[in-house]
Structures are given as C-alpha cells and as structure tokens.
Amino acid sequence: MLSKSLIVLVIVTMAIATESPALQQLRNKLDQNDYNSQLVEMLELSLAGGQLDRVFELLQKMVDDLTGQINAANLDHASRMAGFEQSIEQLEANLASIQNEVQTNSRKVGEITQAISTLTSTSVAVKKQLETINQREEQIRDNRQKEVQAMETKQSASSKILAALEEIHDRLVKAVLSNTGSFLEESEKKEMIKQIKKELGHKHPLALLLEFSSKFDEATAKRAIELIEQIIESIKEGQLNREANQTSVEQNFNALVNEVTVVRDKLEQDNQKTTSALKNKQNDLKIIQRRNKQLYKNQENTQQLLETIRVQKDLYDSNFRSNASKREGQLNSLKTALQILRDNEQALKK
Numbered sequence: 001m002l003s004k005s006l007i008v009l010v011i012v013t014m015a016i017a018t019e020s021p022a023l024q025q026l027r028n029k030l031d032q033n034d035y036n037s038q039l040v041e042m043l044e045l046s047l048a049g050g051q052l053d054r055v056f057e058l059l060q061k062m063v064d065d066l067t068g069q070i071n072a073a074n075l076d077h078a079s080r081m082a083g084f085e086q087s088i089e090q091l092e093a094n095l096a097s098i099q100n101e102v103q104t105n106s107r108k109v110g111e112i113t114q115a116i117s118t119l120t121s122t123s124v125a126v127k128k129q130l131e132t133i134n135q136r137e138e139q140i141r142d143n144r145q146k147e148v149q150a151m152e153t154k155q156s157a158s159s160k161i162l163a164a165l166e167e168i169h170d171r172l173v174k175a176v177l178s179n180t181g182s183f184l185e186e187s188e189k190k191e192m193i194k195q196i197k198k199e200l201g202h203k204h205p206l207a208l209l210l211e212f213s214s215k216f217d218e219a220t221a222k223r224a225i226e227l228i229e230q231i232i233e234s235i236k237e238g239q240l241n242r243e244a245n246q247t248s249v250e251q252n253f254n255a256l257v258n259e260v261t262v263v264r265d266k267l268e269q270d271n272q273k274t275t276s277a278l279k280n281k282q283n284d285l286k287i288i289q290r291r292n293k294q295l296y297k298n299q300e301n302t303q304q305l306l307e308t309i310r311v312q313k314d315l316y317d318s319n320f321r322s323n324a325s326k327r328e329g330q331l332n333s334l335k336t337a338l339q340i341l342r343d344n345e346q347a348l349k350k
C-alpha cells in the first residue's frame, strides 16, 4: 500500500504524464513490483505538474515516515521478542522446579516404601510373638486347671479312704472295748476286709493282716487299730503336704502369669506403635503419590505451553522479518527515486 504522502503527491499535480529520461532510469533501476510501479507512475504524474520542490519535499517525507515506521517496528520487535524470551525462561524455570520436586518425591517414595516394608515385617513379627505369648498363657492356665483338678481328685479320694478307715477304726475300737471274747462276727470281718481291699488295695498289709490272722482276737484288733492309725496319720500328712505344695505351686503360677502379662503388654504397645507408624507411612505415601500425579500433569501442561510459545515466537519473528524486508525494499526504492531525481534535477526543471 502506498502511504498518505504518496496520495498527497498525486493530488499536488494533475498533469499529463510525459516520459522523462530520469523516470526511465528509475524504472530500469527498481525491481518490478506493485509498490515500485505505482511509485514511478505517481512520480510521473507529479513531475508533469512541474512542482519539483514539492515532489522532493514529499519524497523526503515518505523516506522519513518509513524510516520512523522501521525504527518503531524494530523497537516493538525487540520488546515482543524479550517478552517471548521472558515467558520461555519463566516456563523453563517452572519446568525445572517441577522436575526437581518430582525427583525429590521419587526419593521420598523410595524411602517411605522401604520404611513400610520394614514396618510390615516388624508388625508381622510382633503379631506372631503376641500369638505365641497368648498361647503360652493359655497353656499355663490350662496346666494349672489340670493340676487343680488332679489335686482335688486326690484330696477327695484320700478323704474317702480316710472316712472309710475312720469308720473301721471306730468299729474295731468299739469291739475291743465292748467284747474280749468271740469278738467280731465272721460276716462283719469279711465285710471289713472287703472294704479295706477296696480302699487300700488287695495286697495292702492291713488287708493281709486281717485276712490271714487265724484268730481275730483282741491282740490282732489292737495291731490293726495301730496300723489304721498310722495309715490315717500318713494320709492326713499327705493331704497337708499337698495343700502346702498347692500354695507354692499357686505362687509359681501367679508369677508366671504376671511375667506373661508384662511381656504381652509390652508386645501390645509395640504392636500399636508399629500399626500406627505403618498407617502414617501409608498415608504419607498416598499424599506424595497424589502430589506426583499433579506434578506430572503440571509438567505436561508446562511443556505444551512452552512448545506453543516457542512456535508463536518463531512465527512472529519470521513474519516480522518478512515485513521488515518489505519495508527495507520500499525504503530503498524511495531513496533511489530521490537520488535519481536529484541527479536529474536540472534537466527536470526545464
């Protein structure tokens, strides 16, 4: 497009064009394009009008305008390019910071995963220990119960023997006190022996003594009473011993249960600590993984934006260069025209 000045140039002169040597020279010198052929045509018309000074003035103004436009465009280009550079640098810095954080997070994920693996094995081990200690306690209590049962069985068995022996003893004593003659009936004797065998066993000395005495006389009865008293004494002693033993066994049992309880409490604390540490780490992992997902998205967006801006910058720059070279061409044409007209000034004035 031709500038306003060039249009003014047309209005200044309205004469019939006459081909001058200067214009011929100019036509030969300039490249063939719309701008140049319009320029030559305008000059032709203007010169025909005869106001040569005004033509110079306007041509010079056109050179100045275009030079001004070129300078302004160069400044604008520099500032636009600086803007692009700044955006690119900012985006590159963002990208670097994102990549930095991704790297830091990857390291953290590794550490947390390692910690989770360690805590998981600890947790498994502690739970297994807890299970073992619980089994141990159960076994201790079980054993104790069996002991108590066995003891009660023994005590009640010996109480039964004791009662039976005491009854026989009383009968013998009564018999000795009341009667020194025929003494006990054969049937009573048999029943007594049967009872003794049942309580004390077939080969018990007392059973043998009564069974094989040819005469069940007072002396035999006294001997039997003595023997029964000894047996009663030893059974009672056995009962007392068992009771005393139970006390110490019970203390031992309580000590064992206490020990187990202390260990279990400690294990339960460990278990709780491990479980809560594990939960925290798993939570940390989730947070960091969420953050990483966000970072990857940001990274992708930033890379895309960077690519877009680089393309925009290149496109803008190449457009500018093409515009700039057009303007330079136009400026050269104007300068060439000015020069040729000046060179031919004298001839043109005629």
Ligand SMILES: *[C@@H]1O[C@H](CO)[C@@H](O)[C@H](O)[C@H]1NC(C)=O
Pocket (backbone or CB within 6 Å): 147, 241, 242, 245, 246, 249
């Ligand atoms: C005490 O009881 C325990 C367990 O029942 C037994 O092994 C031990 O022989 C008993 N000791 C005495 C002195 O009875």
Ligand SMILES: *[C@@H]1O[C@H](CO)[C@@H](O)[C@H](O)[C@H]1NC(C)=O
Pocket (backbone or CB within 6 Å): 316, 317, 319, 320, 321, 323
């Ligand atoms: C180039 O010139 C065209 C036409 O005048 C204009 O629309 C465009 O904005 C210019 N581009 C640059 C980068 O100067």
